[in-house]
Amino acid sequence: MPTNAPMPIAFFVLAGVTLVSAICAMSLRNLVHCGLCLALTFAGLATIYLQLGAEFVGLAQILVYVGAVAILIVFTILLTRNAEVHISPVSRSWMVGLAVAIIVCASLVLPIFQSPSLHRTPIMTPDATVRLIGEKLMTQYVIPLEAIALVLTAALLGAVVIAMRDEPEEKTKQMMEPPRRGGAKPELDPPRLSIPAVETRQ
């Protein structure tokens, strides 16, 4: 399908933005910045899905990842009062982790470049309308749909139970206040840094 030339340019721009924001999400010091870069990565991936013709998945990606998961991560970062993080110096485990990642990357990329069957262009233009997806979900994939409903319900209950406070008398305060154990751990709170203080520190 040698139709339009600007498509690879759009792909390279989107892929570049997504990769750079992914690297930022994994390497910045401020955890809040990491969460926001993660949202940008998810949005870039959604645009790539849209470019590939999977409109429903792209919009679901925006809804679920940008709308829910990234916000949940930012909330957790703020709830744990951990916005400032000390980057560990280049240690041995750091080098080992990076080496493992590079080896995995090479072992994925080299076969992709060597395989001639992967250098292909789309054969057909599928029609992935929402109507078709809904029909398939209700007929062919109805049992997986029910299973994932069960999984989501269990995860919802599990998340609430795990994050719930142990002491029943403090149950009302659990969402409002930063966790503060009375007698269990008498050590002081970590220093509370607001975001501007973090930024001036860097």
Added chain:
Amino acid sequence: MTPLHHYLVFAALLFSIGLAGALTRRNAILVLIGIELMLNAANLNFIAFWRYSANANELTGIMFVIFSIGIAAAEAAVGLAIVIAIYRHYRTTQLQNVDNLKG
């Protein structure tokens, strides 16, 4: 249109970035972010292979990605709840400080 292997190389790079982050960072939240990036790279592979396959009207790749997104959402919710529980107990989310099983 962009050839298939561009998408595959992009997904491989994204996966490696997530893996490097999950292996090198010490913060539990950042490890979760790395896992999310790896899941997204796998989803991108599903979509790319679906789009370039000869039998794309079956929508298999799309169905797989829809279910995978659901699983990933559940995983993120439970994982972050565990992070909050750990923080409440140890007052930290640095993984090297969370090193005993008996609280």
